[in-house]
Amino acid sequence: MTAAKLASTNAGKPILETIVYCEGAKLLLDAFSQAVRNVTLLHEQQFRTIVEGDPEAGRFDLLIHEALEQKQNAKYAYMNHLESHGCSNTK
16 A cells, blocks of 8 residues: 555544455454554663663674564565455455
């Protein structure tokens, strides 16, 4: 769906209110959402340690790398589900 179509479909409502999902898609979207939050949290923690002058702030690098991989896997699992299952339709 293009941004223009999404904007016109949305008509001022939150995006998720304008799209219908099956239960599997909802679960995959929730997993993707959680993965995004995990990456954000790790970046925030690393930022704070750097600002505080912690010389071991690099310890977050591997954790962030793994969290980014999980986010990518969750994103593609969700997108592949929508494509193969065809369960995303606008109201």
